[in-house]
Amino acid sequence: MKRALFAAATLATTVIALPVTATEKEPWQQAQETEVWEPVPAKVTVSESGVPSDAIVLFDGSGLSAWESVSDGAKAPWNIEGDVMVAAPKSGDIRTKQEFCDVQLHIEWQPPAEKDMEGPEGQGRGNSGVFFQERYEVQVLDSFGGETYPNGQAASVYKQHIPLVNATKPLSEWNVYDIIYKAPRFSDAGELTSPAYITVLHNGVLVQNHVEVQGPTAWIGHPPYEAHGCAPLRLQDHGNPSKFRNIWIREL
Numbered sequence: 001m002k003r004a005l006f007a008a009a010t011l012a013t014t015v016i017a018l019p020v021t022a023t024e025k026e027p028w029q030q031a032q033e034t035e036v037w038e039p040v041p042a043k044v045t046v047s048e049s050g051v052p053s054d055a056i057v058l059f060d061g062s063g064l065s066a067w068e069s070v071s072d073g074a075k076a077p078w079n080i081e082g083d084v085m086v087a088a089p090k091s092g093d094i095r096t097k098q099e100f101c102d103v104q105l106h107i108e109w110q111p112p113a114e115k116d117m118e119g120p121e122g123q124g125r126g127n128s129g130v131f132f133q134e135r136y137e138v139q140v141l142d143s144f145g146g147e148t149y150p151n152g153q154a155a156s157v158y159k160q161h162i163p164l165v166n167a168t169k170p171l172s173e174w175n176v177y178d179i180i181y182k183a184p185r186f187s188d189a190g191e192l193t194s195p196a197y198i199t200v201l202h203n204g205v206l207v208q209n210h211v212e213v214q215g216p217t218a219w220i221g222h223p224p225y226e227a228h229g230c231a232p233l234r235l236q237d238h239g240n241p242s243k244f245r246n247i248w249i250r251e252l
Contacts, residue, residue, distance in 0.1 A: 095232035102252040111142040128242040131234035163207035190227035
């Protein structure tokens with residue numbers, strides 16, 4: 001009898017020691033298995049003007065201290081009118097003093113009045129551009145009142161990607177770009193391992209959906225990638241007094 005009781009107790013112990021299968025676990029136990037607690041995202045607040053607390057303000061109307069002339073690295077030669085930055089025609093491009101790689105950019109722009117445009121049609125209508133790493137351009141242009149080649153209109157990745165739709169506002173209104181930019185990657189030997197990618201929201205409308213940048217954007221031809229590191233954001237002087245305001249950037 002004692003042996004029988006011992007055997008029964010051993011069997012009971014063995015059964016209790018068996019692992020609990022997933023189907024036998026309570027729902028809250030199963031849910032815990034897919035919970036990840038680290039890393040904890042940093043908290044970011046947004047000001048009443050829409051600027052995230054972790055953003056770098058590049059222009060808020062108070063001055064051009066974040067910018068310099070591309071030609072000689074001197075003080076940016078563009079003008080400030082109220083809280084607006086205005087390109088000074090024939091003064092040359094400007095760029096940020098700080099260098100960037102992957103970023104989120106917010107920039108608001110407005111073409112000049114028609115009487116101040118470089119030309120009445122096509123690429124003359126308030127032409128400018130936003131260049132990431134000084135090489136890869138998202139076009140700035142009045143594409144509401146004028147026609148041009150679609151891969152050169154507003155919100156195009158210049159000469160590479162036509163925007164999905166034309167979301168340009170009339171001349172009297174401000175346009176907004178919110179752009180996500182992923183920089184290209186290169187090997188230690190200088191070979192391209194991953195191209196750049198750009199996503200553009202134009203006035204809140206998705207117009208470039210994570211498109212692959214095929215190399216530096218150019219007026220003529222298709223230049224190949226050349227290895228580089230982080231580089232400034234650049235704004236183009238194309239002979240028009242184009243206007244910009246509320247520029248901020250987040251490093252990703």
